Amino acid sequence: MTCRLLLVDDHSLIRAGVRALVADIAGYTVVGEADDGGQLNALVAQLQPDIVLLDISMRSTSGLDALTQLRASGHPCKVLILSMHTDPELIMRALECGAHGYLLKDTSAVELEQALSALRGDERYLSPAIAHTVINQALLRAQNSRQSINDRLNLTARQLEILRLIVRGKSTREIAGGLGLSIKTVETHRSQIMKRLQIYDVAGLVLFAVREKIISLDD
Structure with missing residues (x-):
């Protein structure tokens, strides 16, 4: 069965590039596009995608706000963040908002296919370039949380x-x-x-x- 993708990014060249990459990957098809996060819920309801490729920084509604609204709607589609941002706190926020994966925009076609395959198989995916950053951030948060409990109690x-x-x-x-x-x-x-x-x-x-x-x- 073909996996249905929805692209949400405010740069038309990025969408065109991703669409071209997807065209060369068997088993996937782009069923729709949007240039702002504010359109996400309506398009998801209309097109019923399996995976949304979502940018974070957009002109009106940000990707994280759109993702939060999507999760509140209860739609089960997977969300793969496609962003240039490598800030660990921003990545953690995206994952906490309900993203299933985080891919950098300078990714290769091979890695895009790996990420899509992971989400399609109910797994999560992080670009190797940021995986260590996310792990370090999670460890730091856990350490700060333990210290906060100690101080409070x-x-x-x-x-x-x-x-x-x-x-x-x-x-x-x-x-x-x-x-x-x-x-x-x-x-x-x-x-x-x-x-x-x-x-x-x-x-x-x-x-x-x-x-x-x-x-x-x-x-």
């Missing part, structure tokens, strides 16, 4: 680690053995955690940890 990194183990059902002896600490040290941390949080039972700690997203229900 007034717990040390070690106490937060022990709290996670407690609510996962680990005994004091298991925690001590796993972290290379004495049982007495773990008991001291446990007491300090409960005192600082004003919670004095494990069930209460579990509820607190889930509510504060320190752990998830799947942990």
Whole structure:
């Protein structure tokens, strides 16, 4: 079955170039084009594309705004961002808004085909040139998030680690053995955690940890 593509970019030369590349890839066809993100929802509803190739910077409605509106509409089509921007925060925002892939505009025909194939197979795709940037940005965010939790809860990194183990059902002896600490040290941390949080039972700690997203229900 042919995969239907919709191109959204405010540069006609870019659209023409992508259309020409797609014409040489078996199994894909361009069913429509738009030069502004504001047209995206209406065209998706009308043309029912499988994949949207979407620019970020456009004159009126930006690609990220258009993507947010598209996801709110509930349409299941995949979205591949096609952009010249390499800013890691912008890339992360695009992925958080619901993009399934991010491809740089200086890509080759081979990479375009790889990206389309990945999305068609329900996978995600990042240009190799930006993959390391995205990974570093994700790690930085995770580190900042952990620090933010520590500051808010007034717990040390070690106490937060022990709290996670407690609510996962680990005994004091298991925690001590796993972290290379004495049982007495773990008991001291446990007491300090409960005192600082004003919670004095494990069930209460579990509820607190889930509510504060320190752990998830799947942990």
